[in-house]
Amino acid sequence: MIINYNELESIRRYKLMSNTVIPRPIAWIVTEDEGIINAAPFSYFTPLSSDPAVIIVSIGQKEEGIPKDSLANILKHKKATICFANEKNVEEVKLCANMLDKNESEVETYNIETKRVLEQFPPMIASSQTALFCEFYDKIDLPGKTTPILLEIKSQYAQDGLFNERFDGMPDNIGRSGIVFKKMEDL
Numbered sequence: 048m049i050i051n052y053n054e055l056e057s058i059r060r061y062k063l064m065s066n067t068v069i070p071r072p073i074a075w076i077v078t079e080d081e082g083i084i085n086a087a088p089f090s091y092f093t094p095l096s097s098d099p100a101v102i103i104v105s106i107g108q109k110e111e112g113i114p115k116d117s118l119a120n121i122l123k124h125k126k127a128t129i130c131f132a133n134e135k136n137v138e139e140v141k142l143c144a145n146m147l148d149k150n151e152s153e154v155e156t157y158n159i160e161t162k163r164v165l166e167q168f169p170p171m172i173a174s175s176q177t178a179l180f181c182e183f184y185d186k187i188d189l190p191g192k193t194t195p196i197l198l199e200i201k202s203q204y205a206q207d208g209l210f211n212e213r214f215d216g217m218p219d220n221i222g223r224s225g226i227v228f229k230k231m232e233d234l
């Protein structure tokens with residue numbers, strides 16, 4: 048079977064790509080605007096380079112011409128804290144995918160505990176074992192509704208004991224396998 052992408056409507060193309068390019072890590076991105084803390088998961092996410100330490104994440108629109116809150120906040124404040132999800136907080140990740148108004152905070156609405164580790168970056172999700180404190184690096188202008196954003200990692204939080212001095216060690220991250228969440232080491 049050969050599937051011609053030119054003949055697929057965009058929603059079916061999304062479903063097919065999403066069910067094929069697996070497993071994908073999940074960036075649980077925390078941003079801030081005017082004191083409102085926003086958190087949302089994104090799986091069109093991958094590391095691009097370690098020197099510079101740059102990741103890419105593609106973020107869509109809320110509706111025609113209106114960017115998702117995470118994208119709007121990153122473009123405005125040039126900062127994002129990328130947290131990693133694990134089996135213990137997977138239900139909170141799913142809640143954060145609900146579309147709230149721009150002036151509503153997912154972490155407040157769903158009582159998700161955060162902690163501010165670095166003053167100049169958005170707080171991290173307290174139950175994440177590790178988080179990347181990032182600054183806006185660049186964006187790619189694609190036709191369509193999705194904006195790929197490049198973010199440079201400036202610092203990383205790692206829970207005590209997660210890595211040794213040689214950075215051996217691994218967090219219990221979950222990833223996305225089609226529409227299902229799975230522990231990375233089981234994938």
Ligand SMILES: Cc1cc2nc3c(=O)[nH]c(=O)nc-3n(C[C@H](O)[C@H](O)[C@H](O)COP(=O)(O)O)c2cc1C
Nearest residue numbers: 087088089090091105106107115116117144145146
């Ligand atoms: C596991 C998972 C992965 C997701 N990946 C993406 C993605 O890569 N890009 C995207 O635009 N939305 C993605 N979403 C949907 C967003 O999380 C959702 O639209 C969210 O409401 C955006 O919130 P915001 O407006 O606060 O940024 C994903 C949802 C889930 C549950």
